[in-house]
Amino acid sequence: MAKSTSGLSRKRMHEMYRTMLRIRRFEETADDMYMAGKVVGGVHVSIGQEACSAGVCAALREDDAVLTTHRGHGHSIAKGTRLPEMLAELMGKVTGLCRSKGGSMHIADVSKGHYGAHSIVGANMPMAAGIGLAYQLEGKDRVAVVFFGDGASNNGAFHEAMNLCAIWKLPVVFFCENNQYAVSVPAEYSTSVDDISVRSKGYDAPGLTVDGMDVAAVYEASREAVAHARRGLGPSLVEAKTYRFFGHSRGDPHYGMYRTKEEWEGWKAKDPLIVCEKMLKMTAKDKKAHADAVEAEIREAIEFAESSPEPEESVALEDIFA
Amino acid sequence: MPELTYVEALNQALHEEMARDEKVFLMGEDVAFDYFGVCSGLADRFGRDRVRDTPICELGFTGAGVGAAMAGYRPIVDLRFMDFTTYALDPIVNQAAKLRYMLGGQLSVPMVARIPSGAGLQYGATHGQSLEAWFMQVPGLKVLYPSCAPDAKGLLKAAVRDDNPVMFIEHRLLYAQKTKQDVPEGDHTTPIGVADVKRAGADATIVGIGYQMGHCLEAAEALAGEGIECEVIDPRSLSPLDVETITASVRKTSRCVIVEEGHLRSGVGAEISAAIQEAVFEYLDAPIGRVAALMAPIPVQTKLEKFVLPSTEKVIAAVRKTLGVAA
Ligand SMILES: Cc1ncc(C[n+]2csc(CCOP(=O)(O)OP(=O)(O)O)c2C)c(N)n1
Numbered sequence: 001m002a003k004s005t006s007g008l009s010r011k012r013m014h015e016m017y018r019t020m021l022r023i024r025r026f027e028e029t030a031d032d033m034y035m036a037g038k039v040v041g042g043v044h045v046s047i048g049q050e051a052c053s054a055g056v057c058a059a060l061r062e063d064d065a066v067l068t069t070h071r072g073h074g075h076s077i078a079k080g081t082r083l084p085e086m087l088a089e090l091m092g093k094v095t096g097l098c099r100s101k102g103g104s105m106h107i108a109d110v111s112k113g114h115y116g117a118h119s120i121v122g123a124n125m126p127m128a129a130g131i132g133l134a135y136q137l138e139g140k141d142r143v144a145v146v147f148f149g150d151g152a153s154n155n156g157a158f159h160e161a162m163n164l165c166a167i168w169k170l171p172v173v174f175f176c177e178n179n180q181y182a183v184s185v186p187a188e189y190s191t192s193v194d195d196i197s198v199r200s201k202g203y204d205a206p207g208l209t210v211d212g213m214d215v216a217a218v219y220e221a222s223r224e225a226v227a228h229a230r231r232g233l234g235p236s237l238v239e240a241k242t243y244r245f246f247g248h249s250r251g252d253p254h255y256g257m258y259r260t261k262e263e264w265e266g267w268k269a270k271d272p273l274i275v276c277e278k279m280l281k282m283t284a285k286d287k288k289a290h291a292d293a294v295e296a297e298i299r300e301a302i303e304f305a306e307s308s309p310e311p312e313e314s315v316a317l318e319d320i321f322a
Numbered sequence: 323m324p325e326l327t328y329v330e331a332l333n334q335a336l337h338e339e340m341a342r343d344e345k346v347f348l349m350g351e352d353v354a355f356d357y358f359g360v361c362s363g364l365a366d367r368f369g370r371d372r373v374r375d376t377p378i379c380e381l382g383f384t385g386a387g388v389g390a391a392m393a394g395y396r397p398i399v400d401l402r403f404m405d406f407t408t409y410a411l412d413p414i415v416n417q418a419a420k421l422r423y424m425l426g427g428q429l430s431v432p433m434v435a436r437i438p439s440g441a442g443l444q445y446g447a448t449h450g451q452s453l454e455a456w457f458m459q460v461p462g463l464k465v466l467y468p469s470c471a472p473d474a475k476g477l478l479k480a481a482v483r484d485d486n487p488v489m490f491i492e493h494r495l496l497y498a499q500k501t502k503q504d505v506p507e508g509d510h511t512t513p514i515g516v517a518d519v520k521r522a523g524a525d526a527t528i529v530g531i532g533y534q535m536g537h538c539l540e541a542a543e544a545l546a547g548e549g550i551e552c553e554v555i556d557p558r559s560l561s562p563l564d565v566e567t568i569t570a571s572v573r574k575t576s577r578c579v580i581v582e583e584g585h586l587r588s589g590v591g592a593e594i595s596a597a598i599q600e601a602v603f604e605y606l607d608a609p610i611g612r613v614a615a616l617m618a619p620i621p622v623q624t625k626l627e628k629f630v631l632p633s634t635e636k637v638i639a640a641v642r643k644t645l646g647v648a649a
């Protein structure tokens with residue numbers, strides 16, 4: 001498993017730390033709001049997996065694309081999605097990114113190159129191939145990254161999309177967050193290989209497994225995969241070994257049903273924020289500076305979302321064309 | 323008779339059928355873990371070979387279900403959300419539905435697809451659809467949709483015993499219901515293709531599909547308070563459809579409203595309405611009313627979702643309209 005080589009600038013590391021903290025605090029807030037009955041619909045948080053979002057998106061340009069899944073708040077935030085409008089979407093407000101019609105599972109911010117959270121497992125991968133195809137046809141050196149889980153790597157859509165990208169040399173990075181479980185089903189049981197990245201071999205594409213709790217390692221692997229795509233050499237498959245600290249969705253406990261407490265504690269000790277703090281030898285003052293800035297942003301998002309109105313019923317019939 | 327919830331009734335049917343016939347097995351995502359209670363105790367009792375977790379591969383495991391059925395087993399595949407059947411449409415529509423006919427009767431496909439459906443939980447456009455009308459379009463598929471605990475048990479047992487593919491539709495809000503109903507014990511099955519009159523009345527017929535039966539019965543109760551007596555019919559089986567029971571009622575009432583959760587256009591109501599006018603046109607005193615989801619994807623936002631979906635109020639309004647009475 002690839003570890004970071006720590007050749008990164010402190011500035012870059014601090015930026016990625018900030019992104020991870022923004023994700024962590026946003027999702028903790030979303031969870032609090034959910035518990036308070038203020039969030040509409042299903043919410044799947046990625047707490048524990050923030051290094052994946054932050055590391056990948058740090059390797060992207062603004063005009064690159066991401067597509068994500070039901071567990072997509074982190075990718076959205078790392079790609080630049082606006083927090084207030086995102087929280088408003090979760091809370092069913094008309095000022096939300098999708099005018100309250102998509103919810104957490106369908107967050108998108110197309111103006112930021114975020115082509116959507118797609119909650120049908122696997123659905124985002126063929127679309128990523130299509131976005132890559134458009135970029136190739138345009139002759140631009142833009143790249144699309146598609147995030148998905150270990151579970152999704154067992155879906156035919158993954159294999160069909162990988163093959164299409166490989167034969168057409170499409171600029172797509174397949175980024176698999178192997179958090180070890182698809183709801184209750186362990187990857188160890190459901191997946192034919194130990195390292196999902198070896199599946200790239202079947203498509204004659206590069207594959208790499210990285211430590212998904214180490215943001216620097218994720219960044220370095222992503223930078224390479226993105227550069228490969230940008231040079232017109234086709235897709236790569238990067239697998240990050242990671243873990244969700246929360247249950248699959250709300251109502252699913254952190255451990256005790258299909259995950260043991262020991263396993264959970266083992267991964268908690270590798271919290272990507274703490275790993276990063278250690279790498280940067282952060283002082284209390286450093287941490288406070290990050291925390292203060294993030295808290296201000298979260299407060300602003302809450303104020304915006306809370307004070308936004310609910311939609312009129314007519315919103316339900318907007319954007320209907322057939 | 324024991325009193326059971328909808329979930330308990332389904333669970334009991336699965337226990338009984340798996341115990342009765344060792345060729346019956348269940349597969350799908352998280353079936354061993356059992357998220358919704360329907361599969362409770364099955365993995366412990368029958369083992370992981372017969373209660374088989376699958377990867378997330380609806381095409382793969384539904385296709386494998388068809389294959390196992392071709393080779394003599396009686397698989398039940400659990401598709402978890404009706405929205406996910408889109409991935410499994412090839413094995414369902416092109417294979418399961420066609421094989422017996424296409425192979426000149428050499429084999430049949432005794433597979434049950436359990437399909438939890440429906441909105442009302444703010445899961446949005448990709449996790450709340452009611453696509454039962456799609457399946458009614460396909461010759462070679464039986465389509466069942468129980469609205470209550472006794473029918474859930476009796477129809478699921480009948481589905482497992484049927485030698486042909488059955489789409490067995492459930493609703494997530496029925497899972498959430500805590501009300502218990504009398505459910506016959508033991509070898510009770512509900513015949514496929516027979517509608518049930520859930521409430522008798524002479525002024526108007528309401529045909530309610532699946533979960534919407536609850537709204538229909540509430541509407542009938544409210545209207546009875548105004549002296550309007552509705553006959554409420556649950557087809558239970560959408561394919562084959564018991565047209566006789568429905569038309570017998572319309573002969574009596576001369577007015578009919580059909581209520582479903584799927585979208586209005588080309589929906590279950592369109593088919594039933596056509597069947598009624600073909601059979602008893604001269605008995606109708608008013609156009610047949612249809613209450614269905616508006617022609618919009620299901621939005622997440624609670625108020626918008628409510629606006630798009632059928633409700634008791636919408637059923638009452640439709641019945642009043644067909645009777646020509648003001649609120
Ligand atoms: C086609 C399809 N099948 C099943 C589901 C239900 N479902 C939602 S999330 C999930 C697990 C996904 O696992 P994984 O890809 O590992 O992502 P994770 O939840 O671990 O982030 C499942 C089975 C779905 N949304 N879409």
Ligand SMILES: [Mg+2]
Pocket residue numbers: 149150151177178179180181182183
């Ligand atoms: Mg997973």
